[in-house]
Amino acid sequence: MRKIMTAFGLATALLLPVSAQAVAPAKRFNSCGYEVTAKAVKLRTGPSTRHPGIGQLHRGDDVSADKAKGAWYRVSTDNKTVSGLPAETEGWIRKAHVREHVCMQLD
Template sequence: MRRPALTVLLALTVLPAIGPAVAAPAAGPAAVSAPGGEWNACGYHPRTNVKLRTGPSAQRPGIGLLTPRDSVHVVRESGGWFQVEVDSKSETGLAGGTTGWVATKHVEPAVCMRLD
Protein backbone atom coordinates (compact mmCIF):
# COMPACT_ATOMS: atom_id res chain seq x y z
CA MET A 1 0.00 0.00 0.00
CA ARG A 2 2.90 2.37 0.59
CA ARG A 3 4.40 2.01 -2.90
CA PRO A 4 1.75 4.07 -4.78
CA ALA A 5 2.14 6.90 -2.27
CA LEU A 6 5.92 6.73 -2.63
CA THR A 7 5.64 6.76 -6.43
CA VAL A 8 3.39 9.82 -6.33
CA LEU A 9 5.71 11.54 -3.87
CA LEU A 10 8.74 10.84 -6.08
CA ALA A 11 6.89 12.05 -9.16
CA LEU A 12 5.93 15.28 -7.43
CA THR A 13 9.42 15.96 -6.14
CA VAL A 14 11.76 14.53 -8.80
CA LEU A 15 9.97 15.29 -12.10
CA PRO A 16 9.79 19.07 -11.59
CA ALA A 17 13.54 19.06 -10.86
CA ILE A 18 14.26 17.19 -14.12
CA GLY A 19 12.46 19.78 -16.19
CA PRO A 20 9.95 19.83 -19.00
CA ALA A 21 12.13 17.83 -21.43
CA VAL A 22 11.15 14.57 -19.70
CA ALA A 23 7.51 13.61 -19.66
CA ALA A 24 5.50 10.49 -19.02
CA PRO A 25 4.48 8.58 -22.14
CA ALA A 26 1.04 9.39 -23.45
CA ALA A 27 -1.66 6.75 -23.40
CA GLY A 28 -2.30 7.31 -27.10
CA PRO A 29 -4.29 9.73 -29.17
CA ALA A 30 -7.93 10.19 -28.23
CA ALA A 31 -8.62 12.30 -31.28
CA VAL A 32 -7.53 12.57 -34.86
CA SER A 33 -6.47 16.02 -35.99
CA ALA A 34 -7.33 16.93 -39.52
CA PRO A 35 -7.82 20.12 -41.47
CA GLY A 36 -10.98 21.72 -40.13
CA GLY A 37 -11.45 19.64 -36.99
CA GLU A 38 -10.47 17.08 -34.40
CA TRP A 39 -12.38 13.79 -34.26
CA ASN A 40 -12.57 10.72 -32.11
CA ALA A 41 -9.91 8.21 -33.29
CA CYS A 42 -12.13 5.28 -32.27
CA GLY A 43 -14.88 6.29 -34.66
CA TYR A 44 -18.56 7.06 -34.24
CA HIS A 45 -21.89 5.24 -34.10
CA PRO A 46 -25.29 6.57 -35.21
CA ARG A 47 -27.58 7.38 -32.26
CA THR A 48 -30.57 5.95 -34.19
CA ASN A 49 -31.15 4.68 -37.70
CA VAL A 50 -29.91 7.46 -39.99
CA LYS A 51 -29.59 7.98 -43.74
CA LEU A 52 -26.12 8.16 -45.21
CA ARG A 53 -26.39 10.94 -47.80
CA THR A 54 -24.50 11.97 -50.93
CA GLY A 55 -23.80 15.46 -49.58
CA PRO A 56 -24.02 17.64 -46.46
CA SER A 57 -27.74 18.42 -46.63
CA ALA A 58 -31.03 16.72 -45.75
CA GLN A 59 -32.11 17.51 -49.31
CA ARG A 60 -29.32 15.33 -50.81
CA PRO A 61 -30.27 11.79 -51.86
CA GLY A 62 -29.68 8.89 -49.49
CA ILE A 63 -27.06 6.23 -50.20
CA GLY A 64 -28.30 3.84 -47.57
CA LEU A 65 -29.19 3.44 -43.91
CA LEU A 66 -26.83 3.25 -40.91
CA THR A 67 -27.91 1.71 -37.60
CA PRO A 68 -26.54 2.23 -34.06
CA ARG A 69 -24.60 -1.05 -34.43
CA ASP A 70 -22.64 0.33 -37.41
CA SER A 71 -19.28 2.05 -37.00
CA VAL A 72 -17.96 4.94 -39.08
CA HIS A 73 -14.89 7.19 -39.11
CA VAL A 74 -14.98 10.89 -39.89
CA VAL A 75 -13.23 12.03 -43.05
CA ARG A 76 -14.10 15.72 -42.73
CA GLU A 77 -16.73 18.14 -41.40
CA SER A 78 -18.78 20.80 -43.13
CA GLY A 79 -21.49 22.97 -41.58
CA GLY A 80 -22.82 20.54 -38.97
CA TRP A 81 -22.31 17.47 -41.16
CA PHE A 82 -19.64 14.75 -41.06
CA GLN A 83 -18.39 13.05 -44.18
CA VAL A 84 -17.89 9.50 -42.92
CA GLU A 85 -16.52 6.19 -44.11
CA VAL A 86 -18.27 2.98 -43.10
CA ASP A 87 -15.76 0.76 -41.24
CA SER A 88 -17.16 -2.62 -42.28
CA LYS A 89 -20.29 -3.95 -43.97
CA SER A 90 -23.27 -2.30 -42.31
CA GLU A 91 -26.27 -4.15 -40.93
CA THR A 92 -28.30 -2.86 -43.88
CA GLY A 93 -25.76 -4.01 -46.47
CA LEU A 94 -23.62 -0.92 -47.14
CA ALA A 95 -20.13 -2.05 -48.07
CA GLY A 96 -17.19 -1.22 -45.82
CA GLY A 97 -15.39 1.81 -47.22
CA THR A 98 -18.60 3.47 -48.45
CA THR A 99 -18.44 7.23 -47.87
CA GLY A 100 -21.31 9.62 -47.36
CA TRP A 101 -22.61 12.37 -45.08
CA VAL A 102 -24.52 12.34 -41.76
CA ALA A 103 -25.56 15.24 -39.56
CA THR A 104 -23.22 15.56 -36.56
CA LYS A 105 -26.21 15.53 -34.18
CA HIS A 106 -27.07 11.98 -35.30
CA VAL A 107 -23.76 10.33 -34.34
CA GLU A 108 -21.91 9.85 -31.06
CA PRO A 109 -18.26 9.00 -30.37
CA ALA A 110 -17.38 5.35 -29.89
CA VAL A 111 -15.64 4.51 -26.62
CA CYS A 112 -11.95 3.72 -26.97
CA MET A 113 -10.77 0.68 -25.03
CA ARG A 114 -7.24 -0.44 -24.38
CA LEU A 115 -6.88 -4.10 -23.50
CA ASP A 116 -3.37 -4.87 -22.26
Protein backbone atom coordinates in the same frame (compact mmCIF):
# COMPACT_ATOMS: atom_id res chain seq x y z
CA MET B 1 23.14 42.89 -52.63
CA ARG B 2 21.49 44.50 -49.64
CA LYS B 3 18.45 45.49 -51.71
CA ILE B 4 18.04 41.90 -52.90
CA MET B 5 18.17 40.59 -49.35
CA THR B 6 15.63 43.19 -48.20
CA ALA B 7 13.28 42.37 -51.07
CA PHE B 8 13.68 38.66 -50.33
CA GLY B 9 13.02 39.28 -46.63
CA LEU B 10 9.90 41.32 -47.43
CA ALA B 11 8.59 38.66 -49.83
CA THR B 12 9.20 35.98 -47.22
CA ALA B 13 7.44 37.99 -44.53
CA LEU B 14 4.46 38.57 -46.79
CA LEU B 15 4.18 34.91 -47.78
CA LEU B 16 4.73 33.40 -44.34
CA PRO B 17 1.24 34.00 -42.94
CA VAL B 18 -0.33 32.46 -46.04
CA SER B 19 1.97 29.45 -45.85
CA ALA B 20 1.32 29.05 -42.14
CA GLN B 21 -2.42 29.00 -42.77
CA ALA B 22 -2.04 26.47 -45.58
CA VAL B 23 -0.29 23.95 -43.32
CA ALA B 24 -2.43 24.51 -40.23
CA PRO B 25 -3.36 21.21 -38.62
CA ALA B 26 -6.70 19.80 -39.74
CA LYS B 27 -9.54 19.34 -37.28
CA ARG B 28 -8.96 16.07 -35.51
CA PHE B 29 -11.63 13.42 -35.40
CA ASN B 30 -12.05 10.61 -32.91
CA SER B 31 -9.46 8.00 -33.93
CA CYS B 32 -11.64 5.25 -32.45
CA GLY B 33 -14.55 6.12 -34.72
CA TYR B 34 -18.22 6.77 -34.14
CA GLU B 35 -21.33 4.69 -33.55
CA VAL B 36 -24.69 5.45 -35.16
CA THR B 37 -27.27 6.15 -32.43
CA ALA B 38 -30.39 6.66 -34.56
CA LYS B 39 -32.74 3.74 -35.20
CA ALA B 40 -32.37 4.38 -38.94
CA VAL B 41 -30.84 7.35 -40.76
CA LYS B 42 -30.00 8.07 -44.40
CA LEU B 43 -26.39 8.24 -45.49
CA ARG B 44 -26.37 11.09 -48.02
CA THR B 45 -24.22 12.23 -50.94
CA GLY B 46 -23.73 15.70 -49.40
CA PRO B 47 -24.14 17.65 -46.15
CA SER B 48 -27.87 18.47 -46.25
CA THR B 49 -31.24 16.78 -46.62
CA ARG B 50 -31.39 18.17 -50.17
CA HIS B 51 -28.77 15.58 -51.20
CA PRO B 52 -30.04 12.13 -52.19
CA GLY B 53 -29.58 9.14 -49.94
CA ILE B 54 -27.01 6.43 -50.64
CA GLY B 55 -28.50 3.96 -48.19
CA GLN B 56 -29.43 3.62 -44.54
CA LEU B 57 -27.37 3.34 -41.40
CA HIS B 58 -28.81 1.77 -38.27
CA ARG B 59 -28.13 1.97 -34.55
CA GLY B 60 -24.85 0.24 -33.81
CA ASP B 61 -23.26 0.70 -37.26
CA ASP B 62 -19.64 1.89 -36.96
CA VAL B 63 -18.31 4.78 -39.04
CA SER B 64 -15.18 6.92 -39.23
CA ALA B 65 -15.34 10.68 -39.88
CA ASP B 66 -12.80 12.65 -41.88
CA LYS B 67 -14.54 15.98 -42.52
CA ALA B 68 -17.13 18.21 -40.87
CA LYS B 69 -19.38 20.84 -42.40
CA GLY B 70 -21.86 22.60 -40.14
CA ALA B 71 -24.00 19.97 -38.39
CA TRP B 72 -22.73 17.16 -40.65
CA TYR B 73 -19.86 14.66 -40.75
CA ARG B 74 -18.50 13.01 -43.87
CA VAL B 75 -18.10 9.38 -42.86
CA SER B 76 -17.16 6.00 -44.23
CA THR B 77 -18.52 2.73 -42.95
CA ASP B 78 -16.01 0.62 -41.03
CA ASN B 79 -17.68 -2.72 -41.80
CA LYS B 80 -20.64 -4.01 -43.76
CA THR B 81 -23.67 -2.26 -42.24
CA VAL B 82 -26.87 -3.76 -40.86
CA SER B 83 -28.67 -2.64 -44.05
CA GLY B 84 -26.01 -4.24 -46.26
CA LEU B 85 -23.90 -1.23 -47.31
CA PRO B 86 -20.34 -2.44 -47.93
CA ALA B 87 -17.39 -1.41 -45.79
CA GLU B 88 -15.80 1.92 -46.80
CA THR B 89 -19.03 3.34 -48.24
CA GLU B 90 -18.69 7.14 -47.98
CA GLY B 91 -21.40 9.70 -47.34
CA TRP B 92 -22.70 12.38 -44.99
CA ILE B 93 -24.64 12.03 -41.73
CA ARG B 94 -25.83 14.58 -39.17
CA LYS B 95 -23.57 14.83 -36.11
CA ALA B 96 -26.62 14.40 -33.86
CA HIS B 97 -27.02 10.79 -35.08
CA VAL B 98 -23.59 9.53 -33.96
CA ARG B 99 -21.56 9.38 -30.78
CA GLU B 100 -17.84 8.97 -30.31
CA HIS B 101 -16.46 5.57 -29.43
CA VAL B 102 -14.41 5.62 -26.25
CA CYS B 103 -10.78 4.75 -26.89
CA MET B 104 -9.33 2.31 -24.38
CA GLN B 105 -5.83 0.95 -24.03
CA LEU B 106 -5.69 -2.54 -22.61
CA ASP B 107 -2.36 -3.63 -21.16
